[in-house]
Amino acid sequence: MSEPLSAPLEVGFDYTRSLGPVLGRFATALRQRRIEGVRGSDGRVHVPVVEYDPITAEALDDFVEVGQQGTVLSWSWTPHPLEGQPLAHAFAWALIRLDGADTPLLHAVDVVSPQEMHTGMRVRVRWSDAPVGSIRDIACFDPVPDDAAAGGTAADHTGEAPPLPESTSEQQEPVAMTTTPVHLHYRHSASPEESQYLRALAEGRLIGQRCPACGKVYIPPRGACPTDGVPTTDEIELPDAGTVTTFCIVNVPFLGQRIKPPYVAAYVLLDGADIPFLHLVLGCAAEEVRMGMRVRAAWKSRDQWGTTLENIDHFEPTGEPDAPYESYARHL
Numbered sequence: 001m002s003e004p005l006s007a008p009l010e011v012g013f014d015y016t017r018s019l020g021p022v023l024g025r026f027a028t029a030l031r032q033r034r035i036e037g038v039r040g041s042d043g044r045v046h047v048p049v050v051e052y053d054p055i056t057a058e059a060l061d062d063f064v065e066v067g068q069q070g071t072v073l074s075w076s077w078t079p080h081p082l083e084g085q086p087l088a089h090a091f092a093w094a095l096i097r098l099d100g101a102d103t104p105l106l107h108a109v110d111v112v113s114p115q116e117m118h119t120g121m122r123v124r125v126r127w128s129d130a131p132v133g134s135i136r137d138i139a140c141f142d143p144v145p146d147d148a149a150a151g152g153t154a155a156d157h158t159g160e161a162p163p164l165p166e167s168t169s170e171q172q173e174p175v176a177m178t179t180t181p182v183h184l185h186y187r188h189s190a191s192p193e194e195s196q197y198l199r200a201l202a203e204g205r206l207i208g209q210r211c212p213a214c215g216k217v218y219i220p221p222r223g224a225c226p227t228d229g230v231p232t233t234d235e236i237e238l239p240d241a242g243t244v245t246t247f248c249i250v251n252v253p254f255l256g257q258r259i260k261p262p263y264v265a266a267y268v269l270l271d272g273a274d275i276p277f278l279h280l281v282l283g284c285a286a287e288e289v290r291m292g293m294r295v296r297a298a299w300k301s302r303d304q305w306g307t308t309l310e311n312i313d314h315f316e317p318t319g320e321p322d323a324p325y326e327s328y329a330r331h332l
Helices: 020-031 192-201
Strands: 006-018 036-039 063-065 069-078 091-098 105-109 122-127 138-143 177-189 206-210 234-238 241-250 263-270 277-281 294-299 312-317
Touching (some): 020 036, 069 105, 192 206
Parallel strands (some): 105 138
Antiparallel strands (some): 036 063, 069 091, 091 105, 122 138, 206 234, 241 294, 263 277, 294 312
8 A cells, every 4th residue: 555645734824812901001011121010919910911810800900010130930941942932042941030020921041051041040031122012022031140130120130122113103002902923834644545535636536435334435535434433445436526515605805815705615515425525616606506506627737736636626517407405415
């Protein structure tokens, strides 16, 4: 048997949320290169801020500015940083209790080796060059030299921060929203049955597998029948024509959309199959698509084929009479 297919896969989106009055004030202070905490009912100062009291669940609004130096309570070494982490070279993650705060903040400490890290060490903020109102305005923390940590005020030892860029009228407004890019990179491996199906697509063929117990034909093949729990070993080649069972007219535009709305995404039940799959139905006005409509695959040119269902650009009407409802009712 051939080796299963695998390919890199990336999922990414920008997560945007509103901050509200408490988190918004915290973010606004960061943009000004200040750090504010909020005091709870037990007198503890929380940094980062929390919106509601951990004890009473009451909303909190007693803000306290804290220092820009702190003490490492615990730490973990990161020899191989991941994409999107604060530093591109090896660093330490640390729980840091800032002066004037009672709860620790998780952030990066920039040191050359783990031998330079220890619990109880003093660190100070290194600010980013262009603050925007997010936790990344703190680029990382740097160790405070022993002679500096021994005396003086926090202001004496915060280091030379880059000057704040000239703010626009928009940047003078309180921070109300934050956007965080989210990316996931991994390698997806297809099952042996899926790999056969994908390799057949590269040849312009559509194959499924039949359950020896109930006779259902699955496409893409699953390797086992979910109803009977037995292997689906019988390979069946299917035609590229079928019936629309259900459909949706897409009217809303979204990022990355390659077709201008309105258009139709439909479940197509191939002739001889028992499971419909989702694809585009084009070649007619969106309002003309209906349940029972007969459609056929419109393949891309052969030089564009790969091991993917995208070899079929879309399905389009065949002009045949609609299939009777009873022929696909149990496949809805």
